[in-house]
Amino acid sequence: MLVCMTLLATEPTSKAEDELTYIEDDGTPDLRSYDRFVCFFSTGKDSLASVLHLLDLGVPASKIELHHHNVDGDPDAGEGLMDWPVTLAYGQAVARHLGMEFVTSWREGGIEREMCRQDTRTAPVVFYKDGKRIEVGGVNGPLGTRRKFPQQSASLSTRWCSSAAKIDVGASYLRNDLKFRNQRTLVVTGERAEESSSRARYATFERHRTDSRHGKTARHIDHWRAVHGWSEAQVWAIIEKHRLEVHPAYRLGYGRVSCQFCIFGSKDQWATNRAIAPRAFSRIAAYEQDFGVTIHRKLAVGALADLGAPYPAATGFWLECAMSTTFDAPIVVESWKLPAGAFGESCGPT
Numbered sequence: 001m002l003v004c005m006t007l008l009a010t011e012p013t014s015k016a017e018d019e020l021t022y023i024e025d026d027g028t029p030d031l032r033s034y035d036r037f038v039c040f041f042s043t044g045k046d047s048l049a050s051v052l053h054l055l056d057l058g059v060p061a062s063k064i065e066l067h068h069h070n071v072d073g074d075p076d077a078g079e080g081l082m083d084w085p086v087t088l089a090y091g092q093a094v095a096r097h098l099g100m101e102f103v104t105s106w107r108e109g110g111i112e113r114e115m116c117r118q119d120t121r122t123a124p125v126v127f128y129k130d131g132k133r134i135e136v137g138g139v140n141g142p143l144g145t146r147r148k149f150p151q152q153s154a155s156l157s158t159r160w161c162s163s164a165a166k167i168d169v170g171a172s173y174l175r176n177d178l179k180f181r182n183q184r185t186l187v188v189t190g191e192r193a194e195e196s197s198s199r200a201r202y203a204t205f206e207r208h209r210t211d212s213r214h215g216k217t218a219r220h221i222d223h224w225r226a227v228h229g230w231s232e233a234q235v236w237a238i239i240e241k242h243r244l245e246v247h248p249a250y251r252l253g254y255g256r257v258s259c260q261f262c263i264f265g266s267k268d269q270w271a272t273n274r275a276i277a278p279r280a281f282s283r284i285a286a287y288e289q290d291f292g293v294t295i296h297r298k299l300a301v302g303a304l305a306d307l308g309a310p311y312p313a314a315t316g317f318w319l320e321c322a323m324s325t326t327f328d329a330p331i332v333v334e335s336w337k338l339p340a341g342a343f344g345e346s347c348g349p350t
């Protein structure tokens with residue numbers, strides 16, 4: 001059975017037929033009605049599963065953009081603070097294999113610059129269009145001071161890394177790249193209800209916050225959380241079906257992938273991070289000391305690491321791969337195996 005989207009949205013029902021989207025019983029929108037698809041791709045398993053699900057539903061790869069936010073800012077600016085060195089190269093390898101466009105955007109200076117703000121503005125968002133650098137914002141915003149890490153919370157103003165380095169960056173991109181005007185775009189993300197009670201309350205399908213279908217730009221943008229109702233087993237199953245290699249961090253034992261030094265890291269993850277990336281770990285610990293505020297409410301990262309134990313799988317080829325800025329493994333794996341991190345600790349944003 002198809003349900004007219006206007007029954008689910010707040011808009012009056014008198015809009016033209018071409019503004020409507022029809023939703024299947026299982027929550028799948030009418031994918032044929034969109035001109036383009038933007039998959040926000042952290043390179044983690046859930047966003048990968050969302051992309052593969054789109055392909056399985058018949059969306060041509062040529063219409064799908066894999067879009068990755070660099071949480072450490074400009075990848076050419078040198079060593080980052082938070083992310084896995086291999087993430088960008090892995091994302092590019094996935095896009096190349098699937099025949100999709102790979103696009104990146106970032107907050108200038110990444111999480112580190114935002115965290116160190118002292119009487120300064122939040123930096124601009126950067127993306128490239130036709131080889132030209134576009135900068136949005138960073139000029140008129142209020143002066144402000146942070147001088148502390150984002151804190152663990154479901155609230156995006158406290159856990160501001162997700163908004164400053166990802167959500168707001170994506171919104172600026174969608175609002176400012178003219179290719180979204182007079183187009184119907186479906187934004188696809190990989191949040192799952194199973195992950196937390198607050199994620200369980202997210203709508204599976206809704207208008208994206210950047211939608212302005214009735215404005216001058218006629219920018220029609222919907223948001224579909226394509227695997228919202230899926231179990232972790234379903235996520236691994238679709239990746240196995242496509243025989244795709246996963247982000248190397250999963251092979252090391254991490255159950256969730258985005259930033260290597262995620263503020264939600266468990267004691268075992270901090271112990272592993274300290275063992276495999278001691279210099280980067282020291283930079284994080286030094287910031288905690290400098291700010292006089294730890295990431296965890298009570299314990300410094302060193303104390304957390306002391307309580308944990310490094311993942312046994314964090315050695316050898318996959319460790320080398322995770323810590324490299326190139327992705328040197330085959331992206332398609334004939335004898336695919338579940339990674340060590342599958343069904344493990346899933347500590348991450350709530």
Ligand code: SF4
Binds near residue numbers: 161259261348
């Ligand atoms: S992965 Fe963790 S540290 Fe990185 S942006 Fe998300 S919540 Fe913040």
